[in-house]
Amino acid sequence: MANDFSIIIPTFHEAMNIPELARRIAAVNFGERLFEVLLIDDNSNDGSLEIVNELAKQYPWLKMIVRREGRDHGQSIITGFQQASYPVLITMDADLSHPPEKIPFMLAMLDEARVDVVLGSRYVRGGSIDNKWPFFRKISSKLAAWISRLVLAGRIRDPLSGFLAIRKTTWQNGDPLTPIGWKIGLELMVKCHCKNIREIPIHFSERCLGKSKLNFEISFVYLYHVMKLVKYKIAGVSPRKTRHNC
Ligand SMILES: Nc1nc2c(ncn2[C@@H]2O[C@H](COP(=O)(O)OP(=O)(O)O)[C@@H](O)[C@H]2O)c(=O)[nH]1
Ligand SMILES: [Mg+2]
Numbered sequence: 001m002a003n004d005f006s007i008i009i010p011t012f013h014e015a016m017n018i019p020e021l022a023r024r025i026a027a028v029n030f031g032e033r034l035f036e037v038l039l040i041d042d043n044s045n046d047g048s049l050e051i052v053n054e055l056a057k058q059y060p061w062l063k064m065i066v067r068r069e070g071r072d073h074g075q076s077i078i079t080g081f082q083q084a085s086y087p088v089l090i091t092m093d094a095d096l097s098h099p100p101e102k103i104p105f106m107l108a109m110l111d112e113a114r115v116d117v118v119l120g121s122r123y124v125r126g127g128s129i130d131n132k133w134p135f136f137r138k139i140s141s142k143l144a145a146w147i148s149r150l151v152l153a154g155r156i157r158d159p160l161s162g163f164l165a166i167r168k169t170t171w172q173n174g175d176p177l178t179p180i181g182w183k184i185g186l187e188l189m190v191k192c193h194c195k196n197i198r199e200i201p202i203h204f205s206e207r208c209l210g211k212s213k214l215n216f217e218i219s220f221v222y223l224y225h226v227m228k229l230v231k232y233k234i235a236g237v238s239p240r241k242t243r244h245n246c
Helices: 018-026 048-058 073-083 100-110 135-150 168-172 184-191 216-235
Strands: 005-011 035-041 062-066 088-091 117-121 164-167 197-201
Touching: 005 018, 005 073, 005 100, 018 035, 018 048, 018 100, 035 048, 035 073, 048 062, 062 073, 073 088, 073 184, 088 100, 088 168, 100 117, 100 164, 100 197, 117 184, 135 216, 164 168, 164 184, 184 216
Parallel strands: 005 035, 005 088, 035 062, 117 197
Antiparallel strands: 088 164, 117 164
């Protein structure tokens, strides 16, 4: 069906979070929609694959694809898009920061033909972030969102959310993605020429288990990524009209 969906989750050293993530997804009522969960793992070698293989006996929709080309968050998501069996793509993190219970609401919004992308947003009314976040992280997250306005038209409150829903055809009809760093959502919205971007409120929980892979260097990579997107926008939209992302 046109609204069946694939949930793409990049993972690195998330063995501890995978069972609870699968349990939370299994508990959500997705109605008649078919779905799969693709965990795209950068060769964690921490027992994740064995855990997934065991869980898949109970949850046949759960799969892990192990990439052995080195760590690359953005490329992992693209691999997930390429392997996805269903026409709607959802991206989220594995550490339970993004509530899977919001997915039915995101899908319902994306069912509206003119909506291009739905973001799970921390910064719209009703959204929130974990109060464990230090002041510096709050400020830098808002600043990063503000900087993204250089490449995104309109007032999007949480353009850097890693929790989003998009149609596969929107991605396929866009220009080729070459993300660096972590903000593939921004890359997608710019290069797939998304105009109608909707946000729904989420509570972003801080991870309870495992370690964040975010580091200071990622902030500089983000600035470089935005600069590349600015250059892309100035150069104009690719004249090629064929499908690029398959
Ligand atoms: N495949 C892959 N996933 C990654 C990599 N780095 C982080 N992730 C995953 O990306 C998601 C977000 O990472 P996380 O460390 O929680 O970042 P934070 O939420 O910004 O602190 C999690 O599901 C991670 O397991 C990577 O190099 N490769
Ligand atoms: Mg996290």
